[in-house]
Amino acid sequence: MEEDAFRAFFERHHAELARFAWLLIGERGAAEDIAADAMLAVWRQWDQARRARSQIAYARGIVANLAKSRIRAAVRERRRNMLFWQRPGEVEEGPDTAAVVDVRAALARLPLRRRTCVVLRHSLGLSEKETAEALGISVGTVKSLTSRGLADLRRVLGPPPQGPGPTRNGVPS
Structure with a gap:
């Protein structure tokens, strides 16, 4: 059984x-x-x-x-x-931001707790409550980590591509 x-x-x-x-x-x-x-x-x-x-x-x-x-x-x-x-005295180069163009690479740059919340919420579609239960944290912490994670992703990935936006009376806004 x-x-x-x-x-x-x-x-x-x-x-x-x-x-x-x-x-x-x-x-x-x-x-x-x-x-x-x-x-x-x-x-x-x-x-x-x-x-x-x-x-x-x-x-x-x-x-x-x-x-x-x-x-x-x-x-x-x-x-x-x-x-x-x-080598002694060798300086490590910073991240190659030009190479960070896809979501997977951007996700990898997030701190694990933020990444976990973003993935559970936006990739697996869990609610804030379900995410909190899965991670053993409060709903408020889920909200905070998800918000910060999404802000970090926007910063890394840059603004969304500009396309035809909504119009008002036939004029793009």
Whole structure:
């Protein structure tokens, strides 16, 4: 009975969790690993997950935490590599803003909590309440992080392309 309930949960939500992880991490293989690890964690804690107000929110929280751990490990590794490969007195160049043209690259630049809120709200279409439940934070924090994340994305991506705007009495406004 428990196995059937978990199997149904897995089949219904695994692809969504993998997509969420991919939007956070940006690497398909790593995202699939995170989704699989999250499902394993949910299975191991199935009694607790079943008692949660929302099983999918519980699983999303696990994905977010696993992604955070993976990102932190990658940052530590990059720092070690930079220290090893950087010559004394060599100055590191700033980000190549011309290369930051797509949303995925812009998302990668956001702090993880902002990125997570933006992805849950605007890519997965969760409500503020669902996002708060998934991340174990308040609705107000979700609103704040999402707003800041969207502002950061606008800054990185620049203004939207100008096209024919709305007209008033036949005259573009």
